[in-house]
Amino acid sequence: MFLYKAIVFLPLIGAIIAGLFGRAIGAKASEYLTTGLMIITAVLSWYVFITVGMGEVEGGPIKVEVLRWIQSGGIDVSWSLRIDTLTSVMLIVVNSVSTLVHLYSIGYMHHDPHRPRFFAYLSLFTFAMLMLITSDNLAQMFFGWEGVGLASYLLIGFWYKKPSANAAAMKAFVVNRVGDFGFILGIASVFVLFGAINFDTIFANAAGFAKEGGAGTDVVLNLFGMQLNKAQALTGACLLLFMGAMGKSAQFLLHTWLPDAMEGPTPVSALIHAATMVTAGVFLVARMSPLFELSPDALTVVTLIGAITAFFAATVGLVQNDIKRVIAYSTCSQLGYMFVALGVGAYGAAIFHLFTHAFFKALLFLCAGSVIHAVDGEQDMRRMGGLRPHIKVTFVMMLIGTLAITGVGIPFTSFGFAGFFSKDVIIEAAYASNSPVAGFAFAMLVIAALFTSFYSWRLMFLTFFNKPRASHEVMHHVHESPQVMLVPLYLLALGAIFAGWYFEGYFYGEEYAEFWKGALFTAEGNDMLTAYHEVPPLVILSPFIAMVTGFVIAWYMYIKSPSTPAVLARQHRVLYQFLLNKWYFDELYDFLFVRSAKALGRFLWKKGDVGVIDNYGPNGIAARVVDVTNRVVRLQSGYLYHYAFAMLIGVAALVTWMMLGSAL
Missing domain, CATH: 1.20.5 (Single alpha-helices involved in coiled-coils or other helix-helix interfaces)
Structure with a gap:
């Protein structure tokens, strides 16, 4: 039992020591202490994954009680760690990537005078995420949920003297509060429906709810003035929980904070985008899959939002010029894939893509950091080019990440990079599902796959190929990153290459039930699993065709005919500006919410406070x-x-x- 507590609390110990005593022990000691504790945590996490996920564990999830927590009215919950296959998968994702980010940051943040604070924030972020994924009840999950929100605010705004960083941190905090408002209402709704917030009790009552049929006209929940029966109340609760997931995982309408999070240091981007905060929403829906399965309407909404997000973010990524923002919108798009998988009932495929995505997305972000490090802080790809001969290792590592995210592989075989196994199966699942929006989701995902291939290769060609567009002074100082930054890239590259091939059978294949052991909802007969392999050959080929098409177009526009993009941008100026300005969502929200709130505040100040209260x-x-x-x-x-x-x-x-x- 000590093993599981150590995994969760070692990062917290590192955060406390580095945060409170960093000045006393020095930056080097803070770096080595927090990174060393994270290495121990990662090793222990892999041990848990092998013994719990890959091993034979019977009798349900392992429970480790930390302390008695809340006893009030009908709520009686302990602070307990829930260890099952889903938790073990998330443990290796979070702790492996966090450890490599800690190690990478030793080199990347070498000249920053506030390194103890930075490493304390990283470890605090990791602890909050660990509390979230090991939670045994919704209150405990909400604690971790808010913890990662706080830590993301601190990390995004780490360079607090930079106004844009402060604005981005505040934006992330405020937008997430919108989603969290839905999440906490969802928790309250679940408690009203099932009389508990413990997962075991909820799932047991949900099974009984399903046997009763969930029908009836009796009002069981009054939500926003609506009188809801059982089925309607369950849908409402699931949608509120999903609203929380939309905020944390930057889904369409609540996505605007994610690209601005690039204002933080690059290792922060890798941690937030690859393994921690943005995957929290996917984890929430997967954990609550026995509940979502009882509400087809909620699953339809999840599928629809996921498909729109995958398409929307991919379109914006086509024209972005900041190397980190391209990868950020890529994250947003890939999260859309995961939610489509959840919405069509392919829970194993969703977590599998979360798993593989953590490796190749962290690899891409850290490679981007290596590029930025080489060109003296420049992030605009239009002022790069020709870097391949100068930073060969970074080029090869980023090439592997690009091959993984675009899903390069040979159809109908077991040869391919990680994305080939995890992303393509989601497209097949969308086609094979009985969801009312299955056709729409399938089309959106295939188009997003084409766009993903295009903007990923566009990034590679603009950054590493053709003649250098940077100044002679910058090119003169271009250099490869130190080994402390390159070693994490090597390890992540291994995951980007082999994680899909090795784990395919476990996450959604023939060993699905034995691997998950009830941690995810499993339909009788595994209809969704057999459906994966019963789709037409053209459907299986569709992501491959999209990937090749995107590569060819990118090669033509940025290698064969580099003048073509500028010509197209002039010819289709309205469309280009629409995409470049991210569908004008920031401007729309500024008009609807920011300016209107300021106008209301100004009116209440001038007319209400000064005109009425002060005068009379x-x-x-x-x-x-x-x-x-x-x-x-x-x-x-x-x-x-x-x-x-x-x-x-x-x-x-x-x-x-x-x-x-x-x-x-």
């Missing part, structure tokens, strides 16, 4: 008192005859009052 409230009363006292002060002239006159008037008034009183 405390300030108004104070002003009247001042007026009266000013008038009284004028009576204090200092002349004796003025006082005598006032006394005579007083005596006259008193006599008059007495005469009137006696007459009455």
Whole structure:
């Protein structure tokens, strides 16, 4: 039991020591301490994955109670660690990538004077994510959920003297609060429906709910003024939970924070985008899969949002010029694939893509950091080019990441990079599903695959090929990164190459049930699993065709005829500006929410506070008192005859009052 507690709390210990005592022990000690603890955590996580995920564990998930937590009314929950196959998969994803990011950061952040604080934030982020994925109840998950939100705010705004970094951190924090509002309402709705927030109790009651049919006209939940029966209430609860997932995983409409998160240091981008925060939403829906399975309408919404996100983010990635933003929109698009898989019931495929994506996306981000490191902080690909001979190792590593994300492989064989196995099967699952939006989702994913191939190879060609477009001074100082930054790339490249081939059978293949052991919802007869292999050959070939088409177009536009992109941008200026400005979502939200909120605040300030409250409230009363006292002060002239006159008037008034009183 100590093993599981060590995995969770070692990063917290590192964060506390580096954060509180970093100045005393020094930057080097902070780096080595936090990284060393993360290495131990990663090794232990792989051991847990081998013994729990790959091994024979019976009797349900392992529970490790840390302490008694909440006992209030009908809520009685312990702070417990839930260890099952899903948790073990997430443990190796989070801790492996986090460890490599820690190691990489030793070289990347070498000149930063605030390294202890940076490494403390990284470890704190990791701890919060570990609390989320090991949670045994929704309250504990919400604690980790908010923890990664806080840590992301700290990391994105790490360079706090940079206004754009502060703005991006605040944006991420605010947008996630929107999703978190839905999440906490979803938790409350689940409690009302099932009388518990413990996963075991929820899933057991959900099974009974399914046997009852979930029908009936009895009102069981009043949500936003709507009287909902069982089936409607369950759909509402699932949609609210999914709203939380949309915020954390940057799905369409709540995606705007993710590209701006690039303002943080590059290792932060790799950690947030590859293994931690953005995968939290996917993990939530997967963990709650027994609940979502009872609401086909909620699953349809999940599929629809995922498909739109995959397409939308891919279109924006086509024209971005910042190397990190291209990869950021790629993350957004790939998360859309995962949610489509969840929406069509292919839970194993969704987690498999999360698993492989962590390796090749972290690889791409860290390679981008190596490129930025080589060209003295430049991030605009238009001012790069010709870097291949100068940073050969980075080029090869980024090439492997590109081959993985574009899904390069040979159809109908077991030869291919990681994305070939995990992404392509999602496209097949979308086609084979019975979802009302299956056709739409399939089309969106295939188009997104073509766009993914195009913008990924566009990034490679603009960065590494053709003549250098950087200044002579910059090119003169271009150099390969140190080994402390390259070793993480080697390890991630192994995952990008072999993770798909080796684990395919476990995550969604013939060993699905034995591997997951009930950690994910498993339909009787495994209909979704058999459907993977019963689609037409053209469907299986479609992602391969899209991948090749995207590569050929990118090669023609950026190698064969480099003048073509500028010509097309001029010819289709409106479309180009539309994509370059990210469908104008930032401008739309600025108009609808930011400016309107400012206008309302200005109105309440000028008219309400100043015009009404100040004029007729405390300030108004104070002003009247001042007026009266000013008038009284004028009576204090200092002349004796003025006082005598006032006394005579007083005596006259008193006599008059007495005469009137006696007459009455």
